[in-house]
Amino acid sequence: MNTKASVPKEKTFSAFLSYSRKDKLYAWWLHHMLEGYTVPRGLRRKRPDLPKHISMIFRDVEDLGPGLIPDKIKDGIKRSPKLIVVCSPHAVESKWVSEEINIFKESHNDKDIIPVLRSGSRETTYVRVRATR
Secondary structure, three states, X not given: OOOOOOOOOXXXXXXXXXXXXXXXXXXXXXXXXXXXXXXXXXXXXXOOOOOOEOOOEEOHHHHOOXXXXXXXXXXXXXXXXXXXXXXXXXXXXXXXXXXXXXXXXXXXXXXXXXXXXXXXXXXXXXXXXXXXX
8 A cells, every 4th residue: 555665775674662751661671572572493494584683672771862753753763663562541532652653654565563462452543543644
């Protein structure tokens, strides 16, 4: 559906982590668990295209340098092939989570959005978070 936009040849991330500020401790934990994850050897044998480790996950608190914050976030989203969304009632209410999903959808496919259910139910969080705009 969407065509991928050209992205600068700078640092590339495995994914962009979108979350409500009210879920920041969970997002911090998830970020560190993912970046420290080792893909099982048996799975890598079946899928040689998989890396040994998940590389960098963009999380705004750790990966924003100087510059305008919205521009840095947009750039991080565009340089990430996947969007991980921490789904919770807080995420449903978050303007930023909604905006990050919309920015991602401009240059990526919906299938590249990975929901992680933090709290609530699929019906009350994931469906509403995903159905932005």
